Amino acid sequence: MTTRTTTSFEVRNPATGIAVGEYPVHTADHVTAAVARGRSAGTWWAALDFEERRRHLDRWRAEITRGRDDLAHLMHEEMGKPISDAKLEIVMALEHLKWAAHNARGVLARRTVGASLLTINQGCSVEYRPFGVVGVIGPWNYPVFTPLSSISFALAAGNAVVFKPSEYSPGVGVWLGEAFGRAVPEVPVLQVITGAGETGAALCRSGVGKIGFTGSTETGKRVMSACAENLTPVLMECGGKDALLVDADADLTAAADAAIWGGMSNAGQTCLGVERVYVHTEVYDEFLTKLLALTDDLRAGDEPAKIGPITMPKQLDVIRRHLGDALARGGSALIGGPDAIDGQFVQPTILVNVPEDCSAVTEETFGPTLTVTRVADMDEAVELVNASEYGLGATVFARRHGREIADRIHTGGTSINAFVAHATVPNLPLGGVGASGFGRVHGPDGLREFTYSKSTTWQRFPLPLALTTFARKPLTDAIVDRLVSALHGRIR
Template sequence: MTFPAFYQPEQPESNPAGPDHPEKAPYVRMMEAARNAQPDWRRLSFPERAAYVRRLRKLLIRDKEEWIGLLGEEGAKTPMDALFTDLVTAAQGLKHYEKKAARMLRPRRYRRLGFLSERARVLQEPVGTVLLVAPWNFPLQLALVPAAAALMAGCTVLLKPSERLPRLNAKLRELLAETGFPAGVVQLAEGAREAVEGLIDAGPDKVLFTGGTEAGRSVYRRAAGRLIPCELELGGKDAMIVCGDAHVKRAAQAAVWGAFLHAGQACLSVERVLVHESVFAEFTEEAVRLTNSLRYGDRGWRDVGPLATRDGWEKAMAQLDEAVRLGAVVQTKGWEEGVDSPLFPPTVLTGVTPGMKIMQEETFAPVLPVMTFREEREAVRLANAVPYGLSASVFTKDRKRALRLARELETGSCSINNVIVPVSDVRLPFGGMKGSGFGRIRGREGLLAFCRTKTITRERGLAKSAVNWFPYRETAFPYMKAWLSRWYG
């Protein structure tokens, strides 16, 4: 066969550490087990799949005290953060898909298609085997909620949790084993970057990665070489806009909680506050007062705990040092006698400028930079002038202004007079744009992420031919033109 000159067959890439490499063998075996298990898992009815998810949920809640302890010891979470941000949200997500998946994946039917007599049905079928890469900061909800969605869609799951939490991962393995999933349906793979690479090279049908933007780019590049579709939920630099007519005390309370929840170690943290100049002094005074009243430390009952990683502490300190060197002012207490890792006092900064790293790069620490704006357009420009686009919030009493600002912000979600709502409500799709990734988790969209859409048309097939088949009939041509004018003209 002779191809045109412009056709160049693709050459396979040389990959010495490919699927046949000895180091990749365990991941290949896991993938084979998942693929072998998927047809039988897919054949189960929705109620049968839901029974496993229900048991998983009940076992999770049964051991809540142990989970809270592990999340505190290994993840540096306060007891309330462990309960609220991981256990409650994970349980809600499991129950949501357990109860709603069958209805959300119900086939859509269409009767007549134009002048044809066909009927059609649109189905959602499982993509197959899914690789879920979960982060360390919310290890239960960001592992179990997407896993429940994938399982209810009929997929088998390879779960790669963070290697930074070995004891919690061991407990997670016990939980999955006690749930009693059939062999190969849910497998937990431990390891760091090499595990992610080995699992991608083993060829899953879909990858969901939650983590940092640079790591997400690496995952995307590796998956792209095998044309594996990805959902990437990456970092953020979320802005809060406080308008002149806002309920200032509520806005300050929301900013302090949104910035310091889990010591600021959340992709959805409030990382920048843009306050109208008319209420800047009032807002800052209240935010500083609230921050100084927080119970902070690494033991006992507290509002804000320490940072979980040394590298996160060092990056945040470098950002803070640069900001202060360029003119920013620390307005809160806690730094008087010097601080070392893992402690990082909740900090309110004023005097910041848009070009500072602390206003451009993600900060995984309890830092709240505050600056003023004069006009609405300026606030939108400043909010959008970062590489990220995960979420944002707007505080105003004017409903029309709030909706207008929310639409103009380049983010995947926006909360009005509240913060961190989109990821807290499992019914809502959540995800970002720009450097914050693409795709959606949670809600119906998060379920469809693990499905392939298939269209099936049906004709009774009684006639030997159709009006638009060969041979074209000249006598039918004027009737088809008349039909076109009648239906669409």
């Protein structure tokens, strides 16, 4: 929750309404100046070798680790996440930061590649070079893990970074920037700017080498539009409507636990969170029994808190609309429902018999709600999952055919018998398709995302057949024609 003036904005704890910080509204001029400083700092940073950058990033990782209690408390104050969940988020971010710092050389350093028969006289190499300055626009729901998935990899690749955290969690971004400044005091390699949409738009138009964005699909479209003015490339990590599929032979206890955690943790405010559950008819009733049993002592706002508040007040209207639409169209709430919304808190809600064209099924709800649907088999489940415009992630619970089911799901990642484990593995890319965006963070793909490839050739010796010259003779053309026929024309 934020309160704004022309020069500053106040951040309030979404659970209590108490002010927890005030931050400047950085204008386009502020952003331009930050990017200019970043270009200078980026020149210094890019000139370091991979090992030197690794040491700097390791020091930053140590700073975050030593201050993790304070950082977790700040996350709790700004966006409402329970302290224990905030600490878990920090752990995941540290794992990916370490991976990026320690693997950048192997992924990005110059390497030689082979030539073809017609270019055998050329030595060849490819390397991946930093853009210079990368802009990162981060979300509030995972204010450490998600932006660091871009920031860590952009820095490891040799870029300077200008980071605009969400206006709902600016203090977390400022804290991360200050920790980096203690680890790397020489030049402002990582700068933090604060503000709302206008500040983010200024960053998109500032001439940075690339923008890494995480947020809703609709906001992502506006970011792309602003970046298009300068042909600034973008990485889009957008919304999701992830599903969990339960086959007839699944471990139902584990599947129910994953569905509850995937749907209710972080108050459902997770792009990769479970919002839809499709269960084989043979085990549907048993699964529902297990699922409901897990909600007996699960309430938002209770101490010790397991589910925090809804961070953005306007999201309550979306949740209320989705629940109302589902119930008006014949669905029923086994627990929760519209009456579960009380102030900034939403109690866990499980809906059944919801038509597939309801907004609760087709649109991102971003609240602690699940729609649970009976299906005849996994063929029907896969068809319904793939009908969504979103394609971020999915989870499959099955003993015999998990891999076969997962391979048919049209998403950027799928995990079998564990809730979106692919997002936690540093060596795997993470990202979506369709309305969930494009580009990847994490793993080798995440490092290359913040670079451009540079190809270099050097002539080792002249060819007896000179091809790229106006002095080329008819005999040369005839020999080449025979070579082409021999190399490519005999395939049957």
